[in-house]
Amino acid sequence: MASKSGNGTVPASMVGDEHVAVQKLQPDAKIYERLMSLGGFYREQYGVEPEFYVRVPGRVNIIGEHVDYCGYSVLPMAVEQSIILAVGTNKQVAQLELHHLDEGKFQSFDCDLNDLEIKLPKTGGPAWYSYFLCGIKGIQEELEAKWRPVGMRIALSGNVPLAAGLSSSSALVSAAVLATGHAQGMHLDRKQLASISASCEQYIGTHSGGMDQAIAYLAKQGCAQHIEFHPKLKGTPVTLPTGSCFVVANSLVQKRKAASSDYNERVVECRLATRWLAKSQKLPNWKEFIRFIDLEEACHLDNAAYVKLIEQQLKKTLYTREDICETLGITEQQLETDFLTPSTQHMQQFKLRQRALHVIQESGRVVQFRQICEQLQRRSSKQDIEQLGKLMQQSHHSLRELYECSHPDLERLVALSVKQGVSARVTGAGWGGCIVAMCDSVKAASDYVNVLKKEYYAQLPAHLLERYQPNDFNEVVFATFPSNGAELFVQ
Ligand code: NG1
Numbered sequence: 001m002a003s004k005s006g007n008g009t010v011p012a013s014m015v016g017d018e019h020v021a022v023q024k025l026q027p028d029a030k031i032y033e034r035l036m037s038l039g040g041f042y043r044e045q046y047g048v049e050p051e052f053y054v055r056v057p058g059r060v061n062i063i064g065e066h067v068d069y070c071g072y073s074v075l076p077m078a079v080e081q082s083i084i085l086a087v088g089t090n091k092q093v094a095q096l097e098l099h100h101l102d103e104g105k106f107q108s109f110d111c112d113l114n115d116l117e118i119k120l121p122k123t124g125g126p127a128w129y130s131y132f133l134c135g136i137k138g139i140q141e142e143l144e145a146k147w148r149p150v151g152m153r154i155a156l157s158g159n160v161p162l163a164a165g166l167s168s169s170s171a172l173v174s175a176a177v178l179a180t181g182h183a184q185g186m187h188l189d190r191k192q193l194a195s196i197s198a199s200c201e202q203y204i205g206t207h208s209g210g211m212d213q214a215i216a217y218l219a220k221q222g223c224a225q226h227i228e229f230h231p232k233l234k235g236t237p238v239t240l241p242t243g244s245c246f247v248v249a250n251s252l253v254q255k256r257k258a259a260s261s262d263y264n265e266r267v268v269e270c271r272l273a274t275r276w277l278a279k280s281q282k283l284p285n286w287k288e289f290i291r292f293i294d295l296e297e298a299c300h301l302d303n304a305a306y307v308k309l310i311e312q313q314l315k316k317t318l319y320t321r322e323d324i325c326e327t328l329g330i331t332e333q334q335l336e337t338d339f340l341t342p343s344t345q346h347m348q349q350f351k352l353r354q355r356a357l358h359v360i361q362e363s364g365r366v367v368q369f370r371q372i373c374e375q376l377q378r379r380s381s382k383q384d385i386e387q388l389g390k391l392m393q394q395s396h397h398s399l400r401e402l403y404e405c406s407h408p409d410l411e412r413l414v415a416l417s418v419k420q421g422v423s424a425r426v427t428g429a430g431w432g433g434c435i436v437a438m439c440d441s442v443k444a445a446s447d448y449v450n451v452l453k454k455e456y457y458a459q460l461p462a463h464l465l466e467r468y469q470p471n472d473f474n475e476v477v478f479a480t481f482p483s484n485g486a487e488l489f490v491q
Helices: 032-046 128-146 168-183 190-204 211-218 262-280 292-298 303-313 321-328 332-339 352-378 382-401 408-419 442-455 462-471
Strands: 002-004 009-011 022-024 052-063 075-090 095-100 109-112 151-158 224-228 234-238 245-250 423-427 434-439 477-480 487-490
Touching: 032 052, 032 075, 032 095, 032 151, 052 168, 052 211, 052 245, 052 352, 052 382, 052 423, 052 434, 075 168, 075 211, 075 352, 075 477, 095 128, 109 128, 128 168, 128 190, 151 168, 168 190, 168 211, 190 211, 211 224, 211 234, 224 352, 234 352, 245 442, 262 292, 262 303, 262 321, 262 332, 262 352, 292 352, 303 352, 321 332, 352 382, 382 408, 382 423, 382 434, 408 423, 408 434, 408 442, 434 442, 442 477
Parallel strands: 022 487, 095 151
Antiparallel strands: 002 009, 052 075, 052 487, 075 151, 075 224, 095 109, 224 234, 245 434, 245 477, 423 434
């Protein structure tokens, strides 16, 4: 049966299926106009038609923050905003030619595909095209000795807000992986593509988990996904409560993760806390543990027992380098080489207890959230819906207090939400970016958005008002519905 997807007409059975099927682009597809205008830009740049188009969405995470790199599951959905590419191949020269539609802001780039180099500056964060290069490198590594690159001409455009916790960077990396794989004639399934994209994004220097790349490929229109990473990558569709409507509100505080050490500092603290707890359990192989989930499995811990273990074994608020070296029996140099990443070499103190508590409790909230959504499919219950809201509030509280990744402007947005009886939380890595809020109905969402527009957005500084007010702030605060994962189109 053919069903109308958000972005093209595809058989329902194929959306989110194993491979990214090549779809014929239909003029009534939502993405049609954007792709056509990018196609026009491609023709201007290269004088020929593109051979295919790629669309990879951003995402909003409903619950499960800062747990993916510890092995725990998350519950995101893809948003409508996406990175799109128009792609052509050049069999004569193994050259990458990359043009961004927004040329004024994103300078064009080209390089020899046999001589890829991802340069990371010491300060200021990577150049935009470095994310694209990560994706190409991912395919190069997959092919190893069989890497005989055909040249690629690319035109690119994106409307995922940048540095806002909606995964613009992973959408770009994942789009590069999909385009390169397809151009090289590879037949990778969605999970392989997601794994390659997650591994190669690490070349940008962030030791992230695999949430963003997984949802980029596994998302299905109309539902969120419960994504598990352990023992292997798995996505299970989760139907969100009937009538509920999720709103994304961008604080407009930009957080460029790759230009700061905050994210990697949390990763380091989680790894150290895991190792510390593994030692406390006298596991013979305690020196191998760096992910909370592996320790949970080895010690057969349930969520409550894990919390208790953390409370018993990690009593201090702050641990010094000396504390850690003494307990783990390592030298400072080993601490630096085995645990600290290039951007976290400066770390002197480590908040093991609160980071561990956040991760373990948040992982429990994800499981509960999914279970409640499933119950709600069988029978609707006001209490269950309220419980979902509570889980979102607890998540936010924990991110602010234990993980310390909120921001005063995010707090203002959350406070405005609370005042209206709407549950909201920071989404994505935090320190800026967006909140996600759950409203009971489309009407409630529209009222909520109007209040935010009046009380938050209309108060923005002049330069931001100038930019976003003409479009009534619709780019920065909007209701969002789950969209499809990565797609490939031909005309
Ligand atoms: P953002 O910064 O929101 O795209 C990051 C990580 C995720 C996950 C979240 C926090 C990257 C590419 N993504 O997402 O893996 O850890 O933070 O839950 O770094």
